[in-house]
Structures are given as C-alpha cells and as structure tokens.
Amino acid sequence: MKAVVTVMPKQSVLDPQGAAVAQAMRHHGLESVGKVRVGKSIEIELPAEPDESTLHGLCRDLLSNPVIEDYTLEIVR
Amino acid sequence: MKAVVTVMPKQSVLDPQGAAVAQAMRHHGLESVGKVRVGKSIEIELPAEPDESTLHGLCRDLLSNPVIEDYTLEIVR
Numbered sequence: 174m175k176a177v178v179t180v181m182p183k184q185s186v187l188d189p190q191g192a193a194v195a196q197a198m199r200h201h202g203l204e205s206v207g208k209v210r211v212g213k214s215i216e217i218e219l220p221a222e223p224d225e226s227t228l229h230g231l232c233r234d235l236l237s238n239p240v241i242e243d244y245t246l247e248i249v250r
Numbered sequence: 251m252k253a254v255v256t257v258m259p260k261q262s263v264l265d266p267q268g269a270a271v272a273q274a275m276r277h278h279g280l281e282s283v284g285k286v287r288v289g290k291s292i293e294i295e296l297p298a299e300p301d302e303s304t305l306h307g308l309c310r311d312l313l314s315n316p317v318i319e320d321y322t323l324e325i326v327r
Binding site: 179180181191194195197198201202203205206207208209210211212213214215216217218219220221223227228230231234235236 | 271278282283286288290292295300304311
C-alpha cells in the first residue's frame, strides 16, 4: 500500500521557481505555456491500511506549510 | 488544459530527503512507515492541445535529470 502526498504552493502565493520554469520552457520552444507551479510529490510506502486521520495530521504538521501550501493525499491500494 | 509532470528519484538512487521524512514520520507517531521518496510535482497550464513529443523533450531536458530521476507526464483535459 502506498500514500502519495502532493504539496503545491497556494494559488495566491508567488512561486518564483514556477515562474523560472515557465520562462525556461518558453525559451526551449513552448512559447504558448501559461502559468507553471512547482511543488513536491511524496511517496510513502505503508505496510497496512493506514489511519487516514494520522496521515492527514502528518501532512499538515510535517509535510506541508499550511500558510503557503495546499496538499492532496491519495491512498493507492 | 493542464500537464502534470511528476519527477521522482530512481529506485536505485539514494534519497536522503525521503529517508529524513520517513524518520520524522516515525517520530511523529507513524512507526510502521516504510520507504519514503520525495520528488517534484510540476503543474503546467497550457492554452491548447500540446504537442506531446515537445513536452516529453522538455521533461527530459529541462524538468528532470535522467541520470538520477524518472518522470511521468499526465495531460489533464
């Protein structure tokens, strides 16, 4: 069993890394590219069915900064 | 239209950030956690149907380091 946590900067937060990637993509031949945002993807191997509320607690407290980031938690069975 | 590129360290490559996250999760009450890998998630806004081969080229040349990382490209319509 696996949990995949995706942590992205909030829409309202400036993402300079994303802006730099968008600029580089335009220079590499994809002129039409719009907004780009760069976040983290965290794959967690779990031996058994996890307690989802524990996982959400860890996402909030450890894996993301709720002031500037949103996360999504996906459990892959 | 949106493209989501997920870049993860290859299985054979040491991922110290993932090891640190696994250790921290154990200390925060999830003792059973297995291997953790930390990668990047890149969301790209595109105005129209993109040329997939151009996007794959950019993933290879710009967004990932093929020596130590694998990427997946997902187009969300």
